[in-house]
Amino acid sequence: MIRVITIEREYGSGGGVIAEMLATRLGWKLWDQLLTQEIARRMDCDCRAVEKHEEREDPAYYRLLKAFMRGSFEGSLNAPRLKMVDTDCVRDITQKLVPEIARTGNCVIVGRGSAYYLCGRPDIFHVFIYAPLHERVRRLQATGKSAKEAEELAETVDLDRADFIKRYFKVDWPGRHCFHLMVNSAVGDELAVGIILDAVKRYGSQES
Secondary structure: OOOEEEEEEOOOOOHHHHHHHHHHHHOOEEEOHHHHHHHHHHHOOOHHHHHOOOOOOOOHHHHHHHHHHHHOHHHHHHHHHHOOOOHHHHHHHHHHHHHHHHHHOOEEEEOOOHHHHOOOOOOEEEEEEEOOHHHHHHHHHHOOOOHHHHHHHHHHHHHHHHHHHHHHHOOOOOOHHHOOEEEEHHHOHHHHHHHHHHHHHHHHHHHO
16 A cells, blocks of 8 residues: 655656655655655754755765765864855765665655665555756746746756765666656646556555
């Protein structure tokens, strides 16, 4: 029986909206922004600090700085007081938190590597949402982005996600073997939700 759905998505494909619609239809808890908030709570920091390091690698200069601090006596003394927030520490918290959330069941989890942390579990259904570039640009423009900004974001954010997944999971993003279903959101959000719900129902009855 499927108790959890994870949603991995191309940037601008509407994966977050579709995940919210799924959670509403199922009456399940949505872990999207709520997941960021819980990570920030556990790290005792602001949500904006966490958002800067979710699903992306730290810049090379930052990794060099961190390596220097770890290797120096002064740095090792000062690092705890500085409460440095970086991809490694956000990832460490997420790695512990996502399985905890999955154990509670009846939830939809968006991104943050959840599909890869939970890959292979029989009670979890993994979905990847994608869309043609022009559709992602259209969606991003609908949120107030300019055409130029929308195109740049659609072309670059997923490169950061790919680097993150490659580094921490040794998978070439998206890693199709991790997913039960891949849906083109250009068919429309309502239809995409219907396709996912039907697939989850059929897959769940097959497993049982």
